[in-house]
């Protein structure tokens with residue numbers, strides 16, 4: 001990407017989009033275009049057509065999506081499927097129509113079958129049934145990968161897809177019901193500390209294993225891949241390291257300084273038992289994460305304190 005290239009970061013106020021935006025600024029890119037969802041509703045086909053026709057971006061990072069945790073995914077099943085399909089269909093099609101040089105589509109590790117062997121290799125896509133709670137979201141993301149591939153095959157578009165593991169970082173969503181596990185735990189422990197609660201009750205058994213990547217590390221990987229990866233299919237982005245939800249909770253508890261007890265509510269859904277990315281392809285290309293989980297949680301907690309307390 002040339003330093004004066006016109007780059008559209010879709011979803012620039014979100015956790016991922018804002019990290020990509022910061023990374024591009026840091027690397028000296030100044031011709032960045034952004035729109036909030038209020039200014040440009042990416043579900044609106046005509047609005048997206050008009051935007052691409054007028055702006056003619058050369059590169060696109062598609063980090064706009066309807067995103068949420070397990071409860072939001074399961075409750076708003078129709079919205080997660082419909083809105084994500086609309087957003088990605090409109091942006092990918094208009095990127096083709098307007099000759100975008102390269103587009104990156106961001107998916108998520110939930111595209112893998114629920115019981116796929118671990119760690120998750122890229123070739124396990126579509127080899128089994130999906131996790132029921134986030135199936136609509138995963139179906140939309142799989143459609144996005146296939147769409148990028150189809151436009152590459154039929155129209156020779158350089159559209160690539162990346163599937164990040166669970167993310168956390170600056171500008172995360174700390175909504176009490178709609179957030180992902182790590183920010184939800186930060187909020188819970190923070191509130192428990194402030195309210196001097198005796199215990200914190202955690203949804204699920206605490207035994208599922210999860211992997212977490214700091215969003216600024218993801219942005220660094222996206223930037224790296226935008227220059228070094230031009231293939232069909234997709235690439236996993238993660239750390240290749242995981243831990244149990246219980247160990248994660250203990251880590252967050254200690255960072256926040258909550259001194260009460262931890263209990264687990266096994267009546268709540270656990271989701272997939274383990275979700276660890278195989279990142280050997282990414283490592284072979286020459287990229288590795290830099291921020292440790294402990295360091296990243298400390299930074300995320302600082303950001304939470306500045307914005308939400």
Ligand SMILES: NC(=O)c1ccc[n+]([C@@H]2O[C@H](COP(=O)([O-])OP(=O)(O)OC[C@H]3O[C@@H](n4cnc5c(N)ncnc54)[C@H](OP(=O)(O)O)[C@@H]3O)[C@@H](O)[C@H]2O)c1
Pocket residue numbers: 010011012013014015016017035036037038040041042043062063064065066067087106107108109163164165166167168171172173180
């Ligand atoms: N969070 C994670 O753990 C995680 C993990 C793996 C992959 N990802 C992927 O990363 C991408 C971004 O996730 P995120 O965590 O950054 O989400 P986020 O913080 O919720 O941000 C989503 C962004 O999408 C924009 N958006 C949503 N609906 C829109 C619409 N109809 N029109 C225009 N813009 C719209 C929002 O814009 P406004 O702010 O202007 O409303 C927001 O900035 C997603 O594709 C997601 O699948 C996330």
